[in-house]
Structures are given as C-alpha cells and as structure tokens.
Amino acid sequence: MNKKSNLTETARLLRIVTFVVVVAALYFGRSVFIPLALALLLSLLLAPVMTSLGRLRLPRVASILLIALCLSTLAFGFAWKLSVELTDLAGQLPGYKTILEEKIHVLSGLRNSNFSKVSETFGDLEKDLAKAGSESPEQGHTKKPPPGSSPDRPLAVEVVPQSNTIAYVENVLGSMGAAGLVVVFTIFVLMGQEDLRNRFIHLSSGGRLHVMTQALDEATRRIQRYLFLQSAVNAAYGLIVGVGLYLIGIPEAWLWGLLAAILRFMPYIGAPASAAIPILLSLAVFPGWGHAWGTMASFVALELIVANFVEPLLYGSQVGLSALAILVAAVFWTLIWGFPGLILSTPLTVSLVVMGRYIPSLSFLKILLGDESEISRGDLYYQRLLASDQGEAKLVLEQYLQTKSLDELYSEVLIPALSLVEQDRHRNELDDATLSFIMQSTRELIEELSDTSVINVAETPCLTDSSASCVVCIPARDEADELVGLLLTQCIERSGLSSHSVPIGPIGEMLSTTAELRPTVVCISALPPFAIEHTRALYQKLRAKFLISISSSACGTLQEISIKHNAD
Secondary structure, eight states, X not given: OHHHHHHHHHHHHHHHHHHXXXXXXXXXXXXXXXXXXXXXXXXXXXXXXXXXXXXXXXXHHHHHHHHHHXXXXXXXXXXXXXXXXXXHHHHHGGGGHHHHHHHHHHHGGGGGSHHHHHHHHHHHHHHHHHHHHHSOSTTTTSOOOOTTSBTTBOOOOOOOOOOTHHHHHHHHHHHHHHXXXXXXXXXXXXXXXXXXXXXXXXXXXXXXXXXXXXXXXXXXXXXXXXXXXXXXXXXXXXXXXXXXXXXXXXXXHHHHHHHHHHHTTSTTTHHHHHHHHHHHHHHHHSXXXXXXXXXXXXXXXXXXXXIIIIHHHHHHHHHOBOHHHHHHHHHHHHHHHSHHHHHHHHHHHHHHHHHHHHOGGGHHHHHHHBSSOOSOHHHHHHHHHHTTOHHHHHHHHHHHHTTSOHHHHXXXXXXXHHHHHHHHHHTTOSOHHHHHHHHHHHHHHHHHHSOTTSOOTTTSOOOOOTTSOEEEEEESSSHHHHHHHHHHHHHHHHTTOEEEEOOSOOHHHHHHHHHHHOOSEEEEEEOTTTTHHHHHHHHXXXXXXXXXXXXXXETTEEOOOOOBOOOO
C-alpha cells in the first residue's frame, strides 16, 4: 500500500515538474514559438485558398508566392494608409483646439467643488512652505548674485537623457523581423504541409496511428471552422462599424471599420481599442456631445449583440470550450506570450482539449477546459445528495426529464446513483445519517416524479380475477433494492398492469405479505453485485409458490422482465 502511494505521489510530482518545464520553455522560447504558432494558424486559415488554387492547376510554389505577395501588399498598404491618416490627424489637431477646449472646460466644471477647493488649498499651502524654506531670515531682503557669477553660486547643469531614437528603431526592426519570420514560417509550412503532418503523427502516435490521425483531423477541422466563422463575423462587424461611422460623419470611416475588423481578432481588448480613435475624432471634430455619444452607443450596442448572440449562435459549439476556460486561457497565454498569446489563446486551447479527448494521460484537459460536463447525471445526483442538497438533486432530475422519459430517468440516473450508494456503503464510506438522508430523499423524489394518473396499488388490493395479472416486487436485501423495486413497480403500472412493491423487512414477513397479495408474478429486485447471493436464497424460497422473474440492474439499465414458470 505504501509503495503504491509513493508511486502515486511520484507521478503527481513528475506531472507538476513537466508542467513547469513546458511553461518555462514556452516563455523563454517565445521569440521562436510565437512566429511558429502564428504561421501554423495562418496556414490553417489559408489552406482552403491553397486548395482552390490547386484546383486551377496552379503549381504549389506559385500558389504560395501569389498568396504571400497578396497578403504582404495588403498588410503594408493598410499599415501605410493607417500611418498617413494618423499623421494627418495629428496635424489637424490644432484646428480642433477650440472644440477640444470647450469640452475640456465642461469636463473641468467640477473644479469649484468642495473637493477641488480642498485640493487647491493644500496646493497653495505646499507652495508657501516651499517658498518659505528657500529663503532664510538673514537673506530675505538681500539680492542674491546670479548663478555662475562666483564659486559659491555655481551654474546649475541639467542632464538631458539621450534620445530614444535608437530604442524606437530597435523596436520597429524587431517587429518587422518577427513579421518576416512569420511570413517565412508560413511559406515553408504551406510548402511541406503533408510532410509535416505525417512526421508529427509518426512522432506522437506511439504506435496508435489511428488515434493521432483522428485527433489531428478533429483539431484541424475545429480550428479551421472557428477561424472561418470568426473571420466572417469580424468582416461583418467592420462593415457595420464603417457604415455607422460614415452615417455619423466620422472622417475616413472605412479605415476605422477595417481597423475594427482586424483588431477584433484580439479577444476582450480588440473591440475597445478599435473604438478609441473614432470616439476621439467625434470629440474633436464635432461641437457638442451628440456625435460622441452616438459613436460610443453604436460600438457598445454592436459589441453586445455580436458577443452575446451572434458568436455563441454561430461558433459556440465549434470551439468546444467552456466560457471560463476561454477566459482563463486568454489570461494564461497573454502572461506567457503577450498580445500574440491573446490572439492565439483560443486555437491553442482547442488543440489541448482535442488532445485530451484522444490521449488518456491528457484527459484532464478535456475535463477542465471542455464545454461538456464529464460527470454523469447519476453521479451528479448522488453528489448533490452527499452535499445534503435535495433541492438541487431534484433539479438534476427535472432537467433530465425535459429531454428524456421517466423510464430513462430511472434506468440511466437513479439506478446508477443507487449503485454508487451501495458501493460506498459496503466500503463503510457513508455514515448512517447520510445514508438515511439519501434513501429518504430518493424515495420522496420517486414519489413526486411518478405518474399520478396510475392507480396506487399499495392502497388498492390486487385484482383476483383470473384474467387480471398482479405483479409483486420484493427486495432482495436492503432499502436500495426496495427503491429499485419501487421503480419497477411504477414502470409496470404505466404498462397497464397491477403492481405492488413489498417494503424491506424480515424474509418471513415479506413472504407473508407476498402470499396475502396473491400475485400472478413475483419480481425480485436486486442491485448487483452485492445482492446476488441473497437473490438466490430468496428465489429458492419463492419458486415453489409463484411465477418468478428476476429483475436486476446491470450497467445502470433495467433488463426486460422474464417469466419463469414453475416446473411443478
């Protein structure tokens, strides 16, 4: 036992060390990994274009060069136009000085408030103290010689820091180098796409080629679908922004719409960043506040509609991530890779979830990040009862009934939950109070969910007519078996037969109750595997008198009732 525990602790420690090493490698190698990841993302986005050009019988190299030339031209053209417009805007700012001063004057209208007066008072006091400290009583009325006129009054020298031109040039060259590296990586990935795919599958499959092939195909399909839909949404978003800004009267509205479409690929901060320049222009160009409020309201309304309705409807299910996972992934990748990590966060996390679906050792990724709950309804129901939350346990059953039948609820939720109860009880992991609460709560919920239109044969005696059938369910061992019998009784009643469930008790008492009811069929309800021996013993005592059907729950399903006729 201790050896097994030590192995478990070692495995956990190894996982933690592996995680730390991987994160450190991603952080310190970001200058290479970021361009490579962006290149892979671009190659997935451009793969349909490559396929279309291939159908035109254009050679692969020519197709890649044509795509690279078009994208580079568009990128540099947009960057040049944006820089020209920003430079022109900076040159026009003095012409908007009057309008800006009026708005600043309005915004500073609170300067006469009590808080502002207190601030001004402390500011004046600070100035007076500084002036008083700079003049001594002896020199208060003596004219001081000018600085530099004597050794006692040296000329003050102000150290001006070196220009930041070199740092600026380094940043620009670094960004251009990173962009060039992305282009080079993208070209080589597109040229050797099939070869890279085969190498990756062979390297990571570990002899399970079909698993890695399925995983890679699913990840590629999900990411391509996500990128295509996101591109369509962002293009429509930019078009609406451009048209709206044009109607408001913002200069160069088409440029700001295009910028909004591009920046929106950056989650969470892209939309506010794209709204900044148009809002500033509306404040500077137009007198009054109407245009500014209209611009802000347009961006807010459009973002609310797209983020809360359009995106979840179009590609919410395509991503396969929970909302919390998307947020956590954005924070994690941004901390490691900065703004490029924010752009790559969703595709990278989708890849991790797909790996968790196909690689057992990484299944925790699917549980943590996926949008599908890995806990079954039976487990969830049992977990809520363990937490003494009967209300939420009932809610689990009601939500399941919205799409499933009552029979399916019994066989797929309640019976598996009762099996878990029995397993924990036999391992002595449940105290008497918890066990009693679970059983009583389940009994009450079964009674509430049962079909009220069916005659309650617990209060009505079984029909004695020879043409009628009376079915009695007798538990094999304990209260869990009794609850399973109660479920079976309700299922039989809904089929039009008269049925009765015998309460758990001493075997002699249960046999007497069964004989008094004069049934035509007796069912023994038992939850395997713990009640099997008791079921055999009870069957031997019943077989001489009744037609016997053994009803058990195997793998969480109620099996069909089989009638065994008495050989006598």
